[in-house]
Amino acid sequence: MPVEEFVAGWISGALGLVLGHPFDTVKVRLQTQTTYRGIVDCMVKIYRHESLLGFFKGMSFPIASIAVVNSVLFGVYSNTLLVLTATAHQERRAQPPSYTHIFLAGCTGGFLQAYCLAPFDLIKVRLQNQTEPMAQPGSPPPQYRGPVHCAASIFREEGYRGLFRGAWALMLRDTPTMGVYFLTYEGLCRQYTPEGQNPSSATVLVAGGFAGIASWVAATPLDVIKSRMQMDGLRRRVYQGVLDCMVSSVRQEGLGVFFRGVTINSARAFPVNAVTFLSYEYLLRLWG
Numbered sequence: 182m183p184v185e186e187f188v189a190g191w192i193s194g195a196l197g198l199v200l201g202h203p204f205d206t207v208k209v210r211l212q213t214q215t216t217y218r219g220i221v222d223c224m225v226k227i228y229r230h231e232s233l234l235g236f237f238k239g240m241s242f243p244i245a246s247i248a249v250v251n252s253v254l255f256g257v258y259s260n261t262l263l264v265l266t267a268t269a270h271q272e273r274r275a276q277p278p279s280y281t282h283i284f285l286a287g288c289t290g291g292f293l294q295a296y297c298l299a300p301f302d303l304i305k306v307r308l309q310n311q312t313e314p315m316a317q318p319g320s321p322p323p324q325y326r327g328p329v330h331c332a333a334s335i336f337r338e339e340g341y342r343g344l345f346r347g348a349w350a351l352m353l354r355d356t357p358t359m360g361v362y363f364l365t366y367e368g369l370c371r372q373y374t375p376e377g378q379n380p381s382s383a384t385v386l387v388a389g390g391f392a393g394i395a396s397w398v399a400a401t402p403l404d405v406i407k408s409r410m411q412m413d414g415l416r417r418r419v420y421q422g423v424l425d426c427m428v429s430s431v432r433q434e435g436l437g438v439f440f441r442g443v444t445i446n447s448a449r450a451f452p453v454n455a456v457t458f459l460s461y462e463y464l465l466r467l468w469g
């Protein structure tokens with residue numbers, strides 16, 4: 182099994198993650214708390230109460246976990262294509278796989294990465310939702326002192342299954358939308374690249390950016406539900422399951438609830454995924 186795709190996926194994911202984390206914190210707050218009037222209000226409040234560091238809450242764990250998560254996504258995607266089409270990464274420009282195969286490989290990568298991502302994403306969301314300023318002498322400590330403390334507390338209070346809270350919604354979010362992700366990327370690259378050649382850096386940046394936006398627009402409704410399920414159970418359980426969370430969210434906040442955070446998600450998605458795909462392609466060509 183070729184391993185370069187796993188390593189390239191890890192490095193490119195880490196670069197994208199650092200760039201996108203501040204946007205991600207604003208998105209999670211907007212989706213799960215009702216105290217903010219919009220993106221700007223949320224940013225100003227985070228900056229005032231928690232300083233610049235507030236935007237980077239919960240980032241250390243995803244950085245560590247991206248090694249697993251992104252390498253699984255890109256590695257499984259590429260190796261599924263290898264199984265489906267019998268072509269390795271280097272041969273795919275000359276013998277392009279069909280869009281159906283690309284979509285199926287993307288869905289497979291998304292499904293498996295969701296399983297690895299679930300506990301890490303839960304911890305990230307719980308930490309991002311702590312609004313206390315970081316480590317101020319004399320002020321009461323936040324509920325979770327850091328990622329390890331957060332994981333240990335969830336495990337102690339909610340058991341092993343507690344670490345997978347929201348995992349169903351995450352899988353439903355990621356399986357089809359990762360298909361959309363790779364489909365958009367490949368489609369745009371082919372559109373703007375002469376047959377048989379490698380796409381230029383500009384094409385990769387634009388195709389990667391739009392792949393990120395397309396997949397996140399499609400993913401936002403289930404992203405909202407996923408974040409709510411992950412925050413559920415902190416004090417008492419509110420939702421019976423994914424469907425119940427959807428129904429009660431719509432009842433209380435209308436259909437617009439499914440698009441909470443879509444603007445910030447898209448603004449984050451473009452640079453993050455442009456950089457992710459550019460570094461991924463670059464590394465594979467370097468090693469190829």
Ligand SMILES: CN(C)C(=N)NCCC[C@H](N)C(=O)O
Pocket residue numbers: 194197354355358359362393396397400450453454
């Ligand atoms: C849930 N969806 C739609 C996605 N994860 N889409 C792919 C983007 C992956 C990238 N690491 C990012 O965080 O934007």
